Amino acid sequence: MTVLNEWAxxxxxxxxxxxxxxxxxxxxxILRPKKPNILKSQTYECGVETVGDTWVQFRVQYYLYGLVxxxxxxxxxxxxxxxxxxxxxxxxxxxxxxxxxFLLADALIYAWRKEVLAWR
Amino acid sequence: MDCTxxxxxxxxxxxxxxLAQFLSIFAGVLFVSGVPLVTVIxxxxxxxxxxxxxxxxxxPNRVGPxxxxxxxxxxxxxxxxxxxxxTSADRLLYNLAPLVSxxxxxxxxxxxxxxxxxxxxxxxxxxLYFVAVASLGTLAIMTAGWASNNKYALLGAFRVVALLVSYxxxxxxxxxxxxxxxxxxxxxxIVFAQSGMWFVFLSPLAAVxxxxxxxxxxxxxPFDLIEAESELVAGFNxxxxxxxxxxFFAAEFLHVFTNAVLITILFFGGWLGLLWNEPIIxxxxxxxxxxxxxxxxxxxxxxxxxxxxxxxxxFNWFFxxxxxxxxxxxxxxxxxxxxxxxxxxxxxxxxxxxxxANLFDMLPLTLALLAVxxxxxxxxxxxxxxxxxxxxxxxxxxxxxxxxxxAVGD
Numbered sequence: 327m328t329v330l331n332e333w334a335x336x337x338x339x340x341x342x343x344x345x346x347x348x349x350x351x352x353x354x355x356i357l358r359p360k361k362p363n364i365l366k367s368q369t370y371e372c373g374v375e376t377v378g379d380t381w382v383q384f385r386v387q388y389y390l391y392g393l394v395x396x397x398x399x400x401x402x403x404x405x406x407x408x409x410x411x412x413x414x415x416x417x418x419x420x421x422x423x424x425x426x427x428f429l430l431a432d433a434l435i436y437a438w439r440k441e442v443l444a445w446r
Numbered sequence: 447m448d449c450t451x452x453x454x455x456x457x458x459x460x461x462x463x464x465l466a467q468f469l470s471i472f473a474g475v476l477f478v479s480g481v482p483l484v485t486v487i488x489x490x491x492x493x494x495x496x497x498x499x500x501x502x503x504x505x506p507n508r509v510g511p512x513x514x515x516x517x518x519x520x521x522x523x524x525x526x527x528x529x530x531x532x533t534s535a536d537r538l539l540y541n542l543a544p545l546v547s548x549x550x551x552x553x554x555x556x557x558x559x560x561x562x563x564x565x566x567x568x569x570x571x572x573x574l575y576f577v578a579v580a581s582l583g584t585l586a587i588m589t590a591g592w593a594s595n596n597k598y599a600l601l602g603a604f605r606v607v608a609l610l611v612s613y614x615x616x617x618x619x620x621x622x623x624x625x626x627x628x629x630x631x632x633x634x635x636i637v638f639a640q641s642g643m644w645f646v647f648l649s650p651l652a653a654v655x656x657x658x659x660x661x662x663x664x665x666x667x668p669f670d671l672i673e674a675e676s677e678l679v680a681g682f683n684x685x686x687x688x689x690x691x692x693x694f695f696a697a698e699f700l701h702v703f704t705n706a707v708l709i710t711i712l713f714f715g716g717w718l719g720l721l722w723n724e725p726i727i728x729x730x731x732x733x734x735x736x737x738x739x740x741x742x743x744x745x746x747x748x749x750x751x752x753x754x755x756x757x758x759x760x761f762n763w764f765f766x767x768x769x770x771x772x773x774x775x776x777x778x779x780x781x782x783x784x785x786x787x788x789x790x791x792x793x794x795x796x797x798x799x800x801x802x803a804n805l806f807d808m809l810p811l812t813l814a815l816l817a818v819x820x821x822x823x824x825x826x827x828x829x830x831x832x833x834x835x836x837x838x839x840x841x842x843x844x845x846x847x848x849x850x851x852x853a854v855g856d
Contacts, residue, residue, distance in 0.1 A: 331471070332567040336575075338468075339475050339556045339566065340549075346483065347548035347693045354525045354689035367533045369596050370684060380534075380595050388608050391759075395611045398767075402618050405774075406574055406631065409622045412778065413629035413785070413798035420782040424775060431771050443763040445756035 390442045394433075401430050478566035482555050486700045490517045493699060493744055500748040521692075529688035532595065539593035543586050544686070544693035550582035551701045558707055559634045561717055561728040572633040573621055576708070577614075580663065583701070584610045590694070591682035602681030605671050605755060612762045613662035613669075619770035620655040623648075623777055624712045627800060635801065637716035642791065642803035644715040648815045651773050651822060653713040655766060660705040661743060662758075664698060668750040669758055706739035707732070714739075769822075776818055784811050 369376045408415075408423050437443050453470035457463050491506065491514055498505025506513030531540060557572040559565035569575050584607055591603020625631055627648060628639035636645075646653045662669040671681075683694050710716055714735050717728035753761070781798070784790045789810040791803035800808070 331467075332569055334467075335471050335474060335567040336556055336569070338471050339479070339553060342475050342479065343549035343553050344545040346479065346552060347545050347696070350521075350525065351544070351689045351693065354527070354529065357525050358688060359526075359528050361528065362530070364533075366530055369532050369534055371597065376597070380597050380600055381592075384600075384604060388604050391608045391612060395615065398615045399618075402615075402622075403574075405622055406625065409626040409778075410629060410631055412626045412781065413800075414795075417782060417786065420778060423778060427771060427775055431768075434767060434771070438764075443760075445759040 387442075387446065390437075394437050394443070397433050398430065401426070474566060478555055479552055481560065482552060482700055482704070485703060486696055487517050487521075489699050489703055489740070490520075490696075492740075493702075496741065496744045497748050500745070524689050524692040527688040529690060530685075532685050534595040535685065536593040536595065539589050540685075541690070543590035543593060544690045544697075546589065547583055547586035548693050548697040548700075550579055550586060551697045551704055553579040553582075554704050554708075557633055558704075558711065559637065559716065560732060561725040562634070562637075562722070563725055564729070565634060568632055568634045571631050573625055573631040573636075576633075577618055577621065581610075581614065583663075583697070584614075587682050590686070594682070594685035596685050598680070599682050599684045602671075602684070606665065606682060609669065609671060609755075609758060610663060610665075612759060613659040613766075616655050616762065616766040616770040617659040617663065619767075619774055620652040620659070621712070622774055623652040626778060626781065629798065629800075633711055633716075637711055637718065638802070639800040640715040640718060642800060642805055642808035643812050644713065644718070646713040647812050649713075649773070649777060649819060650816070651769070651819045652777075653709065655770055655773070656709055656712065657739075657742075659762075659766065660709065661746065662762075664701045664705060664743075666698075666702060666743065667747045668753045670747075670752055671755050671758060702743050703736065703740050706736045706743060709739055710735040769826075773819075773822065776822070777815065780814050780818055781811070784814060 369380075404426070405423075408419070408426075412419070412423075434443075452473055453466045456466035456469060461469075494516070495505045495513070506516035509515040509519045531537065554576055556566040557569050557575055559568070587606050587610070588603050591599045591606070594600070624636050624639075624645050627645060628636040630636060630639070639645075665671075683691060686694065710732060716735075717732045719727070719731035722728045722731060781790070785798050790798050791800055791807040793799035
């Protein structure tokens with residue numbers, strides 16, 4: 327039951343957390359002046375009128391970083407249980423972990439050799 | 447059912463047990479989140495005062511004694527400011543982003559133990575929870591940049607996401623080392639495992655990696671490409687005004703302090719210190735150590751110039767990430783050797799058990815890991831020294847050439 331209580335705490339916290347920043351914003355919504363006009367609510371680009379669409383296709387490089395990150399992030403989730411149980415594991419587990427991290431590093435070296443990691 | 451403290455008192459007073467339990471959890475949430483919320487008001491003053499002193503100014507000194515009430519004056523100003531939402535913005539996401547940004551930081555405090563007896567929730571996966579919640583902040587920035595429908599905002603958001611996502615890798619790898627040594631992901635257990643020796647002495651490199659990458663995660667200088675005033679005007683928050691803008695900044699201030707507390711807990715023994723069994727003293731120890739790291743963070747922010755985006759990204763992918771992988775392998779190897787030989791504190795079942803170990807039992811492992819860390823740091827420092835020397839020599843040669851032929855130069 328204690329374990330559930332800990333998560334109940336997280337649950338209540340997660341509901342409360344957006345309320346803390348929402349409260350001042352709501353108070354401000356009551357207090358602040360509201361005088362919108364067309365010029366004021368235009369997109370701000372240092373006074374120059376905006377040209378073209380903002381939501382366009384962007385550089386593929388960001389996508390590559392995203393992919394490499396995904397590889398690392400997914401594999402890191404597997405490393406956490408390994409690290410947690412490490413104090414009870416034997417030499418075989420070290421070998422397995424070594425192999426796993428080596429494969430991870432292999433992906434990094436591949437990306438490195440393919441020159442997708444350097445910012446251009 | 448587990449019902450103690452406030453819950454028990456309410457239950458005795460004739461309240462329904464479920465309601466009593468909910469109310470006690472609710473009070474706990476208010477207490478746990480109250481500490482960072484009150485702290486952040488004070489921290490904004492500290493930050494401005496420190497920044498001013500470093501830049502040879504006095505800083506806020508008009509409102510209240512030593513300008514202490516400056517933050518409240520700012521708060522009132524922000525509350526009374528007109529809030530402009532651009533017509534072309536995606537209204538739902540635009541309004542949601544500041545909330546998510548602040549919530550992602552404050553949610554981390556749910557697992558932070560203030561003292562051995564006072565903490566929100568002692569999750570068994572505390573470290574993983576921290577990583578998961580903190581990455582919500584990245585999402586908030588991307589949402590803000592995208593929903594603003596502004597080219598500067600979107601460019602800023604792209605850069606930030608690339609940067610934050612990259613620096614999360616060394617961050618998580620350096621987190622794996624305390625987890626491995628303590629044999630637990632609970633932040634409470636990690637602190638208890640440091641009773642013999644703080645983890646910073648076992649793995650100083652991991653502490654440095656954590657500090658650098660958490661500094662990058664907050665988007666502070668030298669990694670403040672998020673804002674980049676000169677190129678991106680203000681980055682992802684350009685279209686925000688009034689209190690919504692203020693919330694992004696409150697989140698950033700709080701994030702810096704949260705990281706200071708986290709590095710204290712993970713590497714510098716949290717509340718451990720003289721007489722830590724007394725809750726007030728334990729809390730003081732945590733506060734003092736965190737304040738120290740908060741100050742270092744401000745110091746770096748105000749003295750180091752901003753890096754270019756390619757420098758930041760290459761530093762991460764070609765230096766921090768490989769280093770953190772090697773560090774993890776080496777540390778796990780050394781720990782395994784010492785465990786097999788039996789030179790680490792062991793429990794009855796023959797497993798490594800650092801919690802409750804004394805200084806003497808920890809010495810062999812500490813010295814070995816320190817030596818390994820020093821072996822890794824030495825070539826890096828040597829390389830950096832050579833880079834510096836070459837740059838200095840090149841500069842001198844250029845100056846000598848100019849002296850020799852003044853007509854060619856200026």
